[in-house]
Structures are given as C-alpha cells and as structure tokens.
Amino acid sequence: MQKKRIMVIGEKETFLVKVLVQKINESGMIGVFEPFDVNAIGMDWEGTDLVTIYMNDGDRPDEKVLRFLIDKLTDEDKMMIPIGEKNDIVFIQKSVPLELIYKSMLRPIDNVEYIMTVKEQFNKAEQGEFKKTILVVDDDPSYLNLVREWLKDKYKVSMASSGLQAIKWLGKNKADLILLDHEMPVTSGPQVLEMLRSDTDTKNIPVIFLTGKSDKDSVMSVVSLKPEGYLLKTIDRRELLDKLEEFFILSR
Numbered sequence: 001m002q003k004k005r006i007m008v009i010g011e012k013e014t015f016l017v018k019v020l021v022q023k024i025n026e027s028g029m030i031g032v033f034e035p036f037d038v039n040a041i042g043m044d045w046e047g048t049d050l051v052t053i054y055m056n057d058g059d060r061p062d063e064k065v066l067r068f069l070i071d072k073l074t075d076e077d078k079m080m081i082p083i084g085e086k087n088d089i090v091f092i093q094k095s096v097p098l099e100l101i102y103k104s105m106l107r108p109i110d111n112v113e114y115i116m117t118v119k120e121q122f123n124k125a126e127q128g129e130f131k132k133t134i135l136v137v138d139d140d141p142s143y144l145n146l147v148r149e150w151l152k153d154k155y156k157v158s159m160a161s162s163g164l165q166a167i168k169w170l171g172k173n174k175a176d177l178i179l180l181d182h183e184m185p186v187t188s189g190p191q192v193l194e195m196l197r198s199d200t201d202t203k204n205i206p207v208i209f210l211t212g213k214s215d216k217d218s219v220m221s222v223v224s225l226k227p228e229g230y231l232l233k234t235i236d237r238r239e240l241l242d243k244l245e246e247f248f249i250l251s252r
Contacts, residue, residue: 009054010056012059050102081104136179137159138161158173176248177247206228211231
C-alpha cells in the first residue's frame with residue numbers, strides 16, 4: 001500500500017516544523033516541507049494527499065499561495081489542516097472554503113493528537129465520507145445503474161425509481177444534488193421539483209433535469225422550471241463528470 005504524503009507549508013522550516021515532519025515520517029507516512037512559495041509547492045506537489053499550513057508569529061500564506069492551494073485541493077478532492085494562533089485560524093477559515101478544511105489546530109499542538117487527526121482524515125476519505133452525495137431519480141433501472149457506475153468512484157450515489165421514492169429518501173437523507181428525470185410516469189419531474197421547492201427541508205437542494213428530448217420546445221419547458229440546469233440523456237460519461245465537476249465548483 002502506497003504511503004500517504006503530507007506537505008507541511010510554512011514561512012520557514014523552524015525546529016518545531018522539523019519535529020512535526022519527523023513525527024509524520026516516524027508514523028509510517030511521508031512528510032515534506034515547502035515554504036510559502038507557489039513555485040516550490042507546485043514543483044513538489046505530485047502525490048500530496050494532505051496539506052498542513054503551519055503559521056508561526058503571524059506568518060501567513062499570501063493570496064497567491066492560498067489560491068493555488070484552493071484550486072489544487074478542490075481539483076483533487078484533498079483537504080488541509082491549518083495550525084496557528086486563533087487569529088491565524090480565523091484568517092484561513094475566512095479565506096478558504098470550509099469544506100477544504102478538515103480540522104484547525106491551535107498552537108502549541110500535541111504531535112500525537114496531530115498524527116491521530118491526520119490518520120482519521122485519511123480513514124474517512126477512504127470510506128468516502130467527504131464525497132458529494134448525488135440522488136439520481138429515473139424510472140428506467142438500466143439508466144439508473146449506468147449513471148451509478150459512471151459516478152460511483154467520485155460521488156456517493158443513491159438511486160430512486162420514482163418521484164415519490166425520492167421524496168421518501170430525502171425525508172431521511174441529505175443530497176448535494178439531484179439528477180431528476182423530466183419524463184416519468186405517475187409523478188413527473190416537474191411535479192417532483194414543485195414538491196421539493198414547497199418543502200422547507202428540500203427547497204434549496206439543487207436539481208438538474210435529465211431529458212431524452214432535445215427539441216427546442218422540450219428544452220424550453222425544462223428551462224422554464226428554473227432548475228440548476230439540464231442534461232440530455234445522450235451525454236457520455238466523461239462529459240457528465242465534467243458537467244458535475246463544473247457545477248460543484250461554480251456553486252461553492
């Protein structure tokens with residue numbers, strides 16, 4: 001099994017930072033240090049599984065470094081652990097999307113607690129706890145299974161074969177996005193969307209319609225319901241993944 005790699009980033013490699021990197025290596029992982037420099041971080045980035053930002057005496061990463069880290073962590077579904085004084089932590093929490101921060105730790109840190117926190121994050125990531133949840137609603141079981149196969153490596157995928165089954169599932173679970181078939185018997189996609197928007201618990205869940213019809217009238221009828229978007233069912237796997245990734249980036 002490949003060792004997990006943690007990049008510790010700071011203004012300079014102080015004695016305490018060296019001790020932290022050493023503890024990472026002694027725990028069976030790979031620890032490396034890089035300064036607050038985009039070029040240095042970028043050149044050593046390959047294989048990085050987690051970032052630790054170590055802030056000392058008011059030294060913080062600048063906007064350019066933070067932008068680089070945000071883009072990298074978002075693209076690769078990775079997270080960070082910031083370490084610093086209270087005001088340093090507040091700065092990071094205001095500058096970085098909270099979903100990219102696994103846990104913030106105040107200095108001085110307990111190295112044993114830090115290693116336990118890192119391993120906990122890796123275990124949760126391997127179990128898929130940080131994946132976005134997508135509910136796919138379609139009356140065609142073959143299409144449901146196809147989409148699930150396409151998405152399961154990157155997202156948590158749940159399936160419902162009818163609008164009412166979807167409503168029931170949402171009563172007990174949360175979804176980050178619903179892919180909703182526009183043309184379904186009994187309860188159509190538009191009817192399901194109306195039900196979702198009328199319930200305070202589900203009204204803010206984003207919905208993207210799936211439609212098998214590409215003629216102008218059908219598309220306009222979908223758009224008039226003001227979902228977050230619509231996708232043709234003829235879409236291929238790569239394009240679907242690209243569209244979903246774009247949606248989640250833009251909706252941050």
